[in-house]
Amino acid sequence: MATHLAAFVTGKGQPLEVQEKQTPKPGPDELLLDVKAIALNPIDWKMRDLGFFITKYPVVVGSDISGVVLEAGSNVSSTFKPGTRVAAFAPTVFVQGAPDYGAFQQRPIIPAQNATPIPDYLSFNEAAILPMAVATTWSGWETIGVSRNTSYSPSDKQGLLVWGAASSVGSVVVQSAKLLGFTVYATASSKHHAYIKSLGASKVFDYKDPGVEDAIIKAAKEDGLTFQYGYDAAGAIPSCHTILKALKGSGPAHLASAPRLSPDGPTTDDVETKFVAASPDDKVRHEQFSFWFNTWLKERLEKREIVPSPKIQVLEGGLHGINKGLEILKAGVSGIKLVLEL
The missing domain is CATH 3.40.50.720 (NAD(P)-binding Rossmann-like Domain)
Structure with missing residues (x-):
């Protein structure tokens, strides 16, 4: 079976540990991505340090990613055919850190309604800072x-x-x-x-x-x-x-x-x-995300009406640099978004 690297949280308050995990197959409405960039958010260190939204360990957390579609489920539209560059919101909060769905790995599963195509004029780093904010x-x-x-x-x-x-x-x-x-x-x-x-x-x-x-x-x-x-x-x-x-x-x-x-x-x-909260009802939330990402953000990016913001600071180390990045974020940043490249 194919494997890839993922940064696991093994217990409440424990630093992330990079380990190999089995690469999953996407379901009918899902995508398997090859991650190119990860952006960090305050909820990430709160999930690591305080166990927010986590019911059992080990978990993979993180929400903001960009990358390339490796495989698309049978119900997914041709918008997301393999090879498509996408930005995506990993649903780690909604699945309590279930390892296949967290952003902090090379090959996560993403619901297709949580993704949007990246126009050619945007880099992976720029695209990665959009999903959580949107x-x-x-x-x-x-x-x-x-x-x-x-x-x-x-x-x-x-x-x-x-x-x-x-x-x-x-x-x-x-x-x-x-x-x-x-x-x-x-x-x-x-x-x-x-x-x-x-x-x-x-x-x-x-x-x-x-x-x-x-x-x-x-x-x-x-x-x-x-x-x-x-x-x-x-x-x-x-x-x-x-x-x-x-x-x-x-x-x-x-x-x-x-x-x-x-x-x-x-x-x-x-x-x-x-x-601020997305709907707790799965069906309603899926419709919300489909509008936000498959429709609204896709159209706004095509028309260049939304600019990725704020400024980006790229951190070294890839998955191994996430712990340090979360400490920087925890200490407080102003007007910048921390990004790691894979």
Whole structure:
């Protein structure tokens, strides 16, 4: 039987161990990939160190990958024929780290609805940083009721607040909100302001400014904007509440919170806060991922309407470099995405 290398978590809080494992066969709706690049996310070190979403060991974790289709299941469309370059969201969280499906290996199994073709103009490294950010962004939109068919024009004066826009999720939120027609107000460190504006933000504010809430409210009122929606990608629910409460129209405003600070976050009569999550129902979630990756991201990349962001820092060591990368990520990074090449 064919084998390949995988980085296993053998127990809660244990470092990853690179070992050989049997290469699986894809099911009817699945792909077997030859991984070329892996991007790291905070959930990766939390699964390794804290055992998040894991029920038994050993496991293979990781979510963000790019690579080449080696084999496609019998029900998979010709979009993903062998040899196709793809970016994909490995479903490790949804399968509790089941070894065949984690990103931290050379040959994972990926549900076809979790993949999107990579256009020729994108590198594997660039493509690998997109899947988790896209899935988290769209989970947020659907969680707080932003329709897939939303299409505002500037004259509608519909603003949207993005807190933490320099993160990988925040930067995709900015881009997708702009594509939906919102006038985007964002926060980030001052060194990232020009970059966030290039992604589609109308105005960017320094979240470290002690008067940032008042500055956002003042600017929005001067621009005549209403803010019914916000996306917190950095864990600043109180500030987001203050701003949305001051700028909302009729009815409550809606805030998506990517960091899970509490089960649903504080909800008041003025602002409803919900933690970002894909549907727990398998059938519904499969449809969501199919739209996000097979349709939305595929079309946006073909039209060059989505830019992989933020900047990439390539780490050495391939699978053997993941432990070090997770420690760097755990210590905190700003405006960069850590990527390993295989």
